[in-house]
Amino acid sequence: MAGTVVVGLDIGGTSTRAAALTLDGERLGTGRAGGGNPTSHGADRAATELLTALRGALTGLDPTRVRAGAIGLAGAGRLLADPAGRDAFDRAWHDAGLRCPYTVHGDALVAYASGTPAPEGTVLIAGTGAIAAEVRDLRLDRVADGHGWLLGDAGSGFWLGREAVRRLLADLDSGRAPGTLGRQVLTDLLGTPDVAPRPRNTVDTVIQAVTRRPPVDLARLAPRVVDAAVAGEPAASALIAEAAGHLTESVSRIRPAGATGPLVLGGGLLTGDTPLAAAVRAEASRRWPDAPLRSAGDGAAAAAWLAARELPEVDDPTALHTRLVPPSA
Amino acid sequence: MAGTVVVGLDIGGTSTRAAALTLDGERLGTGRAGGGNPTSHGADRAATELLTALRGALTGLDPTRVRAGAIGLAGAGRLLADPAGRDAFDRAWHDAGLRCPYTVHGDALVAYASGTPAPEGTVLIAGTGAIAAEVRDLRLDRVADGHGWLLGDAGSGFWLGREAVRRLLADLDSGRAPGTLGRQVLTDLLGTPDVAPRPRNTVDTVIQAVTRRPPVDLARLAPRVVDAAVAGEPAASALIAEAAGHLTESVSRIRPAGATGPLVLGGGLLTGDTPLAAAVRAEASRRWPDAPLRSAGDGAAAAAWLAARELPEVDDPTALHTRLVPPSA
Missing domain, CATH: 3.30.420.40 (ATPase, nucleotide binding domain)
Structure with a gap:
């Protein structure tokens, strides 16, 4: 052998x-x-x-x-x-x-x-995209989300990046000065955190900078959200909490009631000591107290x-x- | 003269x-x-x-x-x-x-x-896209949303169409039979309201049908949401209420506190006797009781x-x- x-x-x-x-x-x-x-x-x-x-x-x-x-x-x-x-x-x-x-x-x-080697359980993956799947006899059974950036991937890296830009645009529309996360997003997209004297001009250049690239590239902003949440910015923490809600909602679509198999967390946003992993673990422990939590x-x-x-x-x-x-x- | x-x-x-x-x-x-x-x-x-x-x-x-x-x-x-x-x-x-x-x-x-001929007021437009703008001295002043389908247009025809597909996909993920709106969306996209024996196959064909066309084409499903809401389907009514919330939120970003100018509603979703127009009027009357409501x-x-x-x-x-x-x- x-x-x-x-x-x-x-x-x-x-x-x-x-x-x-x-x-x-x-x-x-x-x-x-x-x-x-x-x-x-x-x-x-x-x-x-x-x-x-x-x-x-x-x-x-x-x-x-x-x-x-x-x-x-x-x-x-x-x-x-x-x-x-x-x-x-x-x-x-x-x-x-x-x-x-x-x-x-x-x-x-x-x-x-x-x-996990357990033949039955659930896997939740959040990286650029997001998907949850039920495993039976070590085969994929039912699947939730994984619908791609246009229709789904709720709580994914793409989703976090897009929402970070949306919050920035809402601040600019409202005449509010962007916070730490918004300034970081501005720097990533435009090379400077400064807002034009007429904020609508900054809105337009942000939209142009995003739409020049493939939509899924918005996922590159996800680490900014994670970093800002670690640093305690409320707007970033709110996005992380919302993403965790979407991800556990996807799990709830497919995990059978009364299941006791493990829940494996995978993908760059859920492996390691990230705030999103912590938020998903907390929410999962609450909703599925019988599910051992594992990391991919x-x-x-x-x-x-x-x-x-x-x-x-x-x-x-x-x-x-x-x-x-x-x-x- | x-x-x-x-x-x-x-x-x-x-x-x-x-x-x-x-x-x-x-x-x-x-x-x-x-x-x-x-x-x-x-x-x-x-x-x-x-x-x-x-x-x-x-x-x-x-x-x-x-x-x-x-x-x-x-x-x-x-x-x-x-x-x-x-x-x-x-x-x-x-x-x-x-x-x-x-x-x-x-x-x-x-x-x-x-x-309206009033020199100062607000306009809110929801058609394929969605935008709100403040008017001063009959010139456009501050603008909210109009950010395009990828980053905004919250509450627009595109948004309603996309959300209708997302609700359908959530039903299919969860193993729930689609309701009236979901069946109508299936018929529009796939030619039949029937779900495959393995619902994930229907999920995949729905995603393919949507991603074969320009994303903004999702707006063509908006009338289905409107019709289903008129017919009283709760899922459609919930989407209309959510859209009205997004649209009035956009107005709130730019309409000055204490303004008394009119609020003009325009675009195919807000002119005429539509459920979205009714929902926006109700919400606007509550939030801005001093704003005369006008239709474009x-x-x-x-x-x-x-x-x-x-x-x-x-x-x-x-x-x-x-x-x-x-x-x-």
Whole structure:
């Protein structure tokens, strides 16, 4: 069993990570590559990043030792429905020297599995976008939000950035001087926190600065909201509280009454010691006191675990999870 | 004075209207043409529609009798800042045989003047977008919202359409059967009110149907919200109430405390006997009991009045308004 190797990949919008692990939990290799979300970048680009990350993880390793693999990525369903996309991934897998089969999972399932081995539970992810999903038998079941920036992603990084700009515009409309957060948003967008003598001119230049870029770029302002909330600005704290309300509302759409499975928090805004994570944890503890709260961790290792647990020699997937997936903070 | 003729034009996104009037209020001609918003269609296209509408209004009329003219249009400031756009308008004016000067006003000022001759007051417009503006000495002063669909237009037709889709998606996420409004939105977007056996598939097709078109096209769903509210659907009535709250909030950003000038309601969602107009009137009466409520009316006639009031022979602009601008419902 010690000789068996499994590989896992976590393909995200900004980076791809790969891990090669023994079933004892020894990490034989790690690979990194650029973002490869097939929905936003195309399947060929995603397959190229996949191959780069795989080669990194397999450096110095006989690839025929790898017995199972799994890939987590956003838009997994669309990839599988597209023969050309599936072919591109097959080729990359083969070009890396791998001869074992692999499975493809949604990034939400991999995030869930990076926080818990429990077969039933809930995952809530807030990064640029936001999505909640119910997991049953370690498969994604019902999903809430993930509707994209135009129609949803309530409480996400995009949402926080857009709301920060909206509050700034409301201040300018009303003739109020922008606060700390508003001045920071002005600086990020226009290079200066100063408001024009006629505030409507500043309103117009802010709108132009935002609409010149893809809407989803508003998510880059989310860290400003987080920082301002940490510094205690009431407007930023109010936005964080509102975002936490939206995120837990998404969970409430799908988490069955009486469920006792864990709630895994993932995505850049909910992992680590952020004010949004704290607000969501507080609200979740109140609404679902029976749900153990977990934090998402190493997605590549979690994908490797999802692959390994199907192997015949694995009889205790929970113990295997402890060995393969490092506990997160 | 009876011989003096004035012309007014109201250039909107979907139609252009022109009126030629004597100072007695006799309507000598009316012209119509296609939409000519210079921001969305370009100044040349706007000037072409301007000329068509002008020729209609001046049919059978000696154009040298026209002593003054005014044009109302969205994005007036941008037109005036662009020499090429101003040239195109000058040429159209000249090609129509007009030799008098003309002025260009924002559409919000013309909407205001179509409802009242009072030099100071407030105008609130909700159509595809939403904007509120303070008027001083018959010029636009401070403005609230009008920030566009990505960052604002709260309570507009776009906003109502988007929120109707968001409520539908929330129902589908939660496994609830869509109500009357949700079924109507499904029919508009997908051709059938039926939900797939796996509701997430319907969620995906709804999102695809919306994102295939320009975001602002969501405004086409606003009449469905209005109709459902008239029919008494609680979800639609709640959206109308929320929209009215956003619109009056925009007014509150700019209307000075203690102001007694009229509040003119304009735009397709606030003129006529709509539930949103009723909700805004109720809320406005509560918040600004001193504000006479007026409805926007004939924009072309209002533009003609704005032009005529500058003529030396006009000594009572208010009486002139009564003659030139037909009272609206």
